[in-house]
Amino acid sequence: MPICQNCHQQWGWKQTVQKMFILDTGMICPHCGKKQFLTTESKKRAGLLNFLTPLVMLFGVLFDLPLSIILIMIFTSGLVIFAAYPFLVEFTDEEQALW
Numbered sequence: 001m002p003i004c005q006n007c008h009q010q011w012g013w014k015q016t017v018q019k020m021f022i023l024d025t026g027m028i029c030p031h032c033g034k035k036q037f038l039t040t041e042s043k044k045r046a047g048l049l050n051f052l053t054p055l056v057m058l059f060g061v062l063f064d065l066p067l068s069i070i071l072i073m074i075f076t077s078g079l080v081i082f083a084a085y086p087f088l089v090e091f092t093d094e095e096q097a098l099w
């Protein structure tokens with residue numbers, strides 16, 4: 001789980017997932033209220049997660065799986081992305097350029 005770089009408190013899984021829906025460059029720490037930014041490294045890791053769903057679709061098409069199975073796999077991959085995301089992110093005090 002990510003740790004706030006200002007107050008060094010750990011964010012909960014639920015708090016991190018809630019904040020990931022806010023399409024802002026920074027996320028406000030629930031403990032101290034200071035804005036935290038994702039590190040470039042964790043943005044890259046989160047970006048890789050986004051490839052999971054298209055990969056699953058490609059896999060389903062390549063192996064000629066029934067549509068119902070493909071849909072279940074897509075749904076599962078979505079859950080995996082949500083579950084894994086808070087474990088992959090790291091915070092920094094200052095906003096960094098993406099690359």
Ligand SMILES: [Zn+2]
Pocket residue numbers: 004005006007008009029030031032033034
């Ligand atoms: Zn904090």
